[in-house]
């Protein structure tokens with residue numbers, strides 16, 4: 001027809017789809033979780049829009065999700081009465097990949113199928129996962145507030161067809177024509193079990209109908225399969241680890257297990273509930289320059305936005321989950337969230353709660369905490385220079401590698417092991433953990449058994465320039481000039497040190513004068529040093545100047 005148009009998928013989508021279509025991924029049942037999750041998001045969005053435009057919901061339609069299996073036709077349909085999509089939305093959402101982290105996901109695809117499939121397990125693939133079980137997918141959608149419906153159809157091989165369609169009422173219907181080897185997904189017991197497992201936390205009612213079968217003596221009967229209440233409003237005692245995990249997967253769009261669950265309710269000066277998760281693995285977009293936290297804000301159970309920087313500080317952007325406020329007005333606009341005093345109070349309370357829960361985990365379960373630190377430490381450390389008020393808490397949470405074995409070290413561990421006459425906490429920074437470990441600057445410290453922190457995250461130079469001490473001990477770079485190594489000598493090595501300083505006065509003076517003459521302006525000074533035991537010479541920074549690594553970073557940025 002004249003309205004019909006065939007369009008090619010974006011190259012990235014094609015790559016992803018190719019993987020889906022030819023997938024032998026064993027967990028392909030996750031397609032149902034992805035589609036129900038999208039249907040639920042669509043209902044959330046419409047509920048929000050309807051606050052300011054009540055007409056959108058005035059025709060009496062309830063927000064709901066309906067699943068229909070038709071074994072005769074071989075189709076499974078997931079329908080919702082949510083926000084819906086118009087032609088442009090269909091093209092933008094189901095023909096391109098807008099999701100953050102997707103580019104990183106695709107970059108990691110190797111072309112080796114088994115490796116790539118295991119990556120799918122780590123990365124939620126969303127709508128496109130339908131092509132793991134269907135050889136044809138038809139989406140019929142009508143955007144709330146519009147009259148014309150559209151359909152999108154594809155076999156997942158390179159292109160899709162978009163056309164006008166008929167549909168009563170707003171919302172979206174996704175019709176999966178199941179592959180021959182996926183017909184089991186039409187069986188009632190499997191559907192009931194899976195929907196209960198994946199979708200119990202979904203806050204809109206989900207009904208299931210299996211055509212041609214009997215339920216409670218009635219043919220074609222639809223039954224409700226979820227409890228339909230927002231999970232975070234339910235008491236902790238009623239919730240299992242599985243409930244939390246499934247909810248995490250829904251809000252985080254991620255298939256892993258959470259490393260830490262923080263479920264809290266505050267009543268009093270401010271009233272809110274929060275259900276937040278520290279992910280089990282590092283999300284692919286963790287270092288996205290926007291640094292935006294993606295926690296969802298609800299007001300009295302109504303989803304408002306997941307696009308606000310106000311709710312949490314940037315250094316907690318790895319958290320996923322929900323904050324639901326009783327104190328904000330339902331019709332609050334996203335702009336009004338900025339500089340809002342209620343939001344600021346929630347942010348303060350939630351941030352404190354999160355840090356104290358993380359600290360509890362650190363004290364209770366060292367191994368579990370170190371996993372969290374390994375994944376998110378570099379982000380948490382941003383708080384050291386951004387959040388002066390919580391600096392002490394964050395310093396306590398920080399863990400480091402050091403010259404003292406391979407284990408993670410806390411600053412308290414370090415200070416506890418300091419030499420009797422050691423006054424500073426020594427560190428060396430660099431961009432590569434292995435190179436840092438081999439730095440010649442460490443030789444003298446190693447020889448004297450003085451521990452040095454090995455810092456190789458880009459953020460380290462920044463917080464070190466903002467924080468001068470821990471527990472009364474200054475931080476000191478080993479690349480700084482006149483090192484204090486002499487004072488740190490073990491008593492039994494004193495004599496050899498003195499012998500060395502004697503050379504200093506004779507040959508060394510001549511040698512440094514000679515070298516200074518040759519190097520000219522390129523160096524500020526040439527000095528003998530106690531810091532080396534094997535290497536003949538190394539570069540150090542001036543005592544009052546910048547740390548060498550920081551200087552290099554600043555030079556790269558033309559500062």
Ligand code: ADP
Pocket residue numbers: 034038039042080082083084085093094099125126127128172253
């Ligand atoms: P994600 O849910 O992580 O954004 P998906 O691949 O699951 O990624 O979905 C892509 C986009 O398609 C969604 O962000 C949404 O805009 C749109 N979409 C998918 N399913 C629906 C639906 N049932 N109703 C409305 N929009 C939908």
Ligand code: MG
Pocket residue numbers: 034037038126127253
């Ligand atoms: Mg999705």
